[in-house]
Amino acid sequence: MDELDLLKKDWNKETDTFKNYSDSEIKPMIHKKSSTIVKTLFYISIAELGFWLLAGILPYFLSSTFKEKLDTSYENPLFVVFNTLSYLVILLFIYLLYKSYKAISSTDSSKKLMESILKTRKIIKYYVIFTLSLIFLSIPLSLYFEYNENLEFHQQIVEANTTQMIILYLFAVFIAAVFLILIWLFYRLIYGVLLKRLNQNYDELKKLEI
Amino acid sequence: MNKELEHSFVEQLRTNQNIVHKVCRLYTNNADAHNDLFQEITIQLWRAYPKFRGDSKFSTWMYRVGLNTAITLYRKSKRRINTQEFDAVEYKVKAEEYDDTEEQQLKLLYKAVHQLNDIEKALVFLYLEDKDYREISATLGISEVNARVKMNRVKKKLRTILNP
Numbered sequence: 001m002d003e004l005d006l007l008k009k010d011w012n013k014e015t016d017t018f019k020n021y022s023d024s025e026i027k028p029m030i031h032k033k034s035s036t037i038v039k040t041l042f043y044i045s046i047a048e049l050g051f052w053l054l055a056g057i058l059p060y061f062l063s064s065t066f067k068e069k070l071d072t073s074y075e076n077p078l079f080v081v082f083n084t085l086s087y088l089v090i091l092l093f094i095y096l097l098y099k100s101y102k103a104i105s106s107t108d109s110s111k112k113l114m115e116s117i118l119k120t121r122k123i124i125k126y127y128v129i130f131t132l133s134l135i136f137l138s139i140p141l142s143l144y145f146e147y148n149e150n151l152e153f154h155q156q157i158v159e160a161n162t163t164q165m166i167i168l169y170l171f172a173v174f175i176a177a178v179f180l181i182l183i184w185l186f187y188r189l190i191y192g193v194l195l196k197r198l199n200q201n202y203d204e205l206k207k208l209e210i
Numbered sequence: 211m212n213k214e215l216e217h218s219f220v221e222q223l224r225t226n227q228n229i230v231h232k233v234c235r236l237y238t239n240n241a242d243a244h245n246d247l248f249q250e251i252t253i254q255l256w257r258a259y260p261k262f263r264g265d266s267k268f269s270t271w272m273y274r275v276g277l278n279t280a281i282t283l284y285r286k287s288k289r290r291i292n293t294q295e296f297d298a299v300e301y302k303v304k305a306e307e308y309d310d311t312e313e314q315q316l317k318l319l320y321k322a323v324h325q326l327n328d329i330e331k332a333l334v335f336l337y338l339e340d341k342d343y344r345e346i347s348a349t350l351g352i353s354e355v356n357a358r359v360k361m362n363r364v365k366k367k368l369r370t371i372l373n374p
Binding site: 029205 | 249252258283372
């Protein structure tokens with residue numbers, strides 16, 4: 001006889017070994033707090049949106065020199081466009097995230113469920129890439145603004161020789177790269193741990209299709 | 211939430227709770243983890259219940275949500291310290307000092323099934339629950355042909371685990 005058929009015979013007769021919950025035991029269970037990866041993913045995306053929004057807003061209120069600087073920057077139409085666009089993109093991400101969370105359903109097939117979770121994670125990833133590129137872009141942009149508006153800095157740049165300029169560039173690129181790599185590693189770690197099992201199982205299902 | 215809805219849900223879950231217990235038996239290996247997973251599946255079932263329209267059997271619907279929770283959604287709670295791992299079947303066999311070859315074989319079989327990966331366990335589970343390939347393929351989201359192929363591979367894998 002097939003091994004599984006032997007198991008099957010036993011499988012259905014052994015049911016009396018389980019604890020039999022009564023209605024009054026089940027009732028409180030359904031209102032307990034759940035701990036699923038979708039929930040964790042949700043908290044992470046909220047934390048991320050919040051963190052980057054705060055990182056953009058807080059310095060404005062906390063530092064008066066920064067506030068002054070920003071206020072003058074707002075006179076520059078390019079800066080205003082840039083800023084408005086970035087907030088529009090954030091709104092778009094919030095909408096996309098909301099939609100993808102709504103699409104996650106435990107009554108879908110396993111594969112579909114995994115796909116919707118991975119899609120949500122992808123949207124968070126794109127949001128992070130978007131924010132990181134904004135930061136990356138803002139470094140040369142702010143140097144450019146500084147060059148145009150800060151006379152002292154302008155003078156220093158004009159007087160600098162090639163070696164000094166190269167050092168300045170390298171330094172800026174280096175700082176930006178270190179910063180980005182650290183953040184990237186941080187995300188890899190969070191999502192790597194959280195989604196390891198899901199990715200494995202999804203790969204297992206995908207493998208069947210080849 | 212609607213009291214009537216809650217009442218009918220609890221009643222249906224109580225009568226079909228063995229399905230959830232069986233999922234837990236396959237995906238966990240100690241009593242604490244079993245209860246934890248049972249709890250989570252219960253929450254997920256309740257959440258999805260408003261969407262349950264009754265066009266399929268309650269039990270059929272439970273298989274899907276139960277397996278999805280075990281395979282994909284569930285996160286082991288970190289607070290639990292899993293010290294008392296035990297194999298329920300092994301325990302039972304020892305206690306009764308059973309020396310039946312079939313009983314021995316069953317014990318090994320359960321152990322072997324526990325060594326399978328999550329997807330393979332799901333296939334075995336649905337097979338043991340007497341589901342046809344149409345339902346297996348719909349539950350997992352793979353084609354019927356692939357479900358068959360995979361099932362055969364799982365059987366072969368079990369045989370290799372049992373007779374290395």
